Amino acid sequence: MDWQKDFAVLDLASTDPKPELAIAPLTSWGAIAITGDDKKSYLQGQVTCDVVTLDAQSSTFGAHCDAKGKVWSVFRFFHHNGGYAMFQPKSLIEKELAELKKYAIFSKVEITESSDIALGVMGTQAQSFIDSMTDSDDDVRPVEGGSAIKIDAQRWLLLLTNTAAETLISSTQAVKVAESLWTLFDIQAGTPLLNAEQQIEHIPQALNVQAVDGISFSKGCYTGQETVARAKYRGMNKRALFIVEGNAAADIEHNAELERAVGENWRSAGKVLASYRFSDDKALALVVLPNNLDDDVQLRLKDQTDHMWTLSPLPYSLEDNE
Structure with a gap:
């Protein structure tokens, strides 16, 4: 993934405005993909969010806990590629996968770590950037090679194949920045996080x-x-x-x-x-x-x-x- 070398840490003072449109590879983030006939019912008994009522146009936060209520993972949850995705820091995924799959043998469900690339689109022009990619006006949208997920008024997540991500990066005029700018947005939003x-x-x-x-x-x-x-x-x-x-x-x-x-x-x-x-x-x-x-x-x-x-x-x- 040589195209990721084009991104640099933004030299940003506390009084500086953020870029109007920036894009970053979210290299420390990943997703768990869930497919299969029983995916909805299986996850409904595993996580804090309501999987059954979540429509394909929306995303939600959620958590997965152990039997004592302590958290293995906090994630953003949404429909993706015909199944579900649980977007979260990569550092959580190894243990989270093992826990999430504990009882999957009894259900028609497949739970794997996604190979998709996560890109963060940020700034006051983020919405118009995503709008240019699709005619949809939903908060979760299918796009070429994957999905676009609205995070907040100035942020969208793109979860794409490597080919789609590389194609997008090669053609964009957005400022190419390191993941740290996404972290700043997360902190200012008070985003539930775990490491x-x-x-x-x-x-x-x-x-x-x-x-x-x-x-x-x-x-x-x-x-x-x-x-x-x-x-x-x-x-x-x-x-x-x-x-x-x-x-x-x-x-x-x-x-x-x-x-x-x-x-x-x-x-x-x-x-x-x-x-x-x-x-x-x-x-x-x-x-x-x-x-x-x-x-x-x-x-x-x-x-x-x-x-x-x-x-x-x-x-x-x-x-x-x-």
Whole structure:
């Protein structure tokens, strides 16, 4: 895939506007493909989202849990190539595949890691770019070589064959950027994320999956459902995913530890799931923290103690209004 060499890290300061149209190969992301006659019923008993009611024109967030309600994977779920796709970080897929396939032998379903290429289209012109590829106006659209999936007002995901991806890249006038810009959008959107180091550490609500409509509380039983329901109806969840902001003198280590001030002392608060450092050393991160922290709590990276961090507002509510 030599065409991927054309993409470069964007030199972006915190005050700079993002490109109006950019495209990035999402090399650390992948998808699990699910096909077969029993795909709908099988997945309905495995994941938090309502597979049965999802139409072919829409996508949804979802999570797959173990029997205790701890999360193996958080994903975006949609119809793709005659089956379903679960779009998620590649680092999750090995363990997630094994868990998802545990009982598949009893059903007519095939579950595999997709070989498709993921491309992220970003910017104020992302919508018009996708519109030029197809006459459809749906949020999930078949396109040449795969599917286009709307992420938000300024982002679309393309899941394509290698040939279709290469053809698209060779003809586009979009700014070709590295995946880090997609990460910045994810952080600013408060996107529920997980990494391999934190698999089976959190329940879905600690990753805000419920806040983005990734949990159905009316669909019936699925693996881990009892714990997920208890967290909602008995208020047992004590953590949530937050956006934090501050300064970083150096690149932020993968899975870096964030500390919070407790009086004159510092205590571990959580580990970073994703981060972005601007060229002017401003930085943003996603991290699971206790959900009862004061808005003005002081935070810092354990390995960069000279800079204070603070909570930044999420673009959605964590209040349970049901």
